[in-house]
Amino acid sequence: MNAIRPVWLWARRNWLLAGLACLVLGAGTIRLPDKLYVQSLQASLLSEPRTDAGQLATASRGDRLEPIAKKGRWYRVRVGSIEAWVHELLVGNAAPMSRVSILGDDVELGDNARRRASEITSAAASRGLTEAARENLGGTHSADYDALSWLEQISRQITESPLEELEE
């Protein structure tokens, strides 16, 4: 049997090659999402799948793009009459979520329904997400909530601003 097996395989090399070709083709087949949504504030739609390619158009957060191909980390998309490339880091398969916060005054949720802070606080409290509960978890690493609060306050002083040009 030891001598027969290689001969049998050799005789069926065409079938094996065809099978391997199917595998390679299968592995190369990317199942594209139906739609892509821009997640970043702005997304450049480029003529080539590289960052220094010419910019054909700019899409904004929430814009819907139709993916038609993928190369590496880049999607080829159709928007209106334009076909262009966009990087996968800038898009997602669902409409972008509004800002979610466990600290904020108001919290916007995915369906754009705005809930009052008190509702969120109650919901959080009911799940035990109170500051006291969070600060008494124990464990081997000590925590510095005072420093964290200082940092969060500083960070929140910065209001969202539109894209500024980088001055040199």
Add this chain to the structure above:
Amino acid sequence: MSGFPSASTRPRFWILGLGLFGLLIASTALAGKRDRLPALEDNITPADVQAEIAFGRQVAARVLGVHPLLRDPELTIYVNRVGRRLTQFSNRPELEFVFGVLDSDEATALSAPGGYVFVTRGLIEQMHDEAELAAVLAHEIVHVGARHLVRDLEIRGADTGGLASLAQLVGGSFDPLRAAFSEVVEEVVDVLLEEGRPAQDELESDAGALILLAMAGYDPAALSRLLTRLEGLSPDRTKSLRELYPPLSERIARLREELDRQTPDAGQWKTGKDRFDEQLESSRLRSQGL
């Protein structure tokens, strides 16, 4: 035995054919799975995001318990401004990123889920310009955006069923659940400070950082430039960088390959050097580039 299949070998042919067909289906499915985007793969809900932030906040507080925060308001605002410029291109618009400076001589950076990003004073002192600061922040933003740690731990919000969700773990009424949550927090702090993330995640974040830099107008070569400089720094100031990350030489080589692919025509990128130098001088930090 070398001719067309005999009656006795035909069944084997069909088995082979069926096997190949199965593999074809499996490989197609796997290819599809690889292509899934963060928002696609987990169908993230606002409750998941809240859990992610609450969890990350616990991790961040413990990081600050080990490495003290540098309470320099001007420098912190500056680092946050650079970070905000980058997060405008992030795929996680629902997160409010917070950027802080750790008062440590060691040159390193880390991030907790939910958007807490830290860079050390020791690393800032090795930087020559704003693009290099942006490069480090961008690497961490990609970690957070891709939910690297969260995905590995299967931390989910309240409505997913199955395993105990994060929100359930935080629930204060059951001691075992709180202990379990505390354990997961400690586990992630250990990954960040002692064990390191999977090498694949680090390399993915390097490549993603290059893209974020370019999108924000910064020099995409800034990360490889900074890492090359850090290669020459004494081991005691780069302990985490050498022990918790893939080898610097490998990261630099991959970044250069990626740069060749992504930006063959260099030239129009900004470094923000003047603004960076001005900020460091005002914060009395010793930039090696001054």
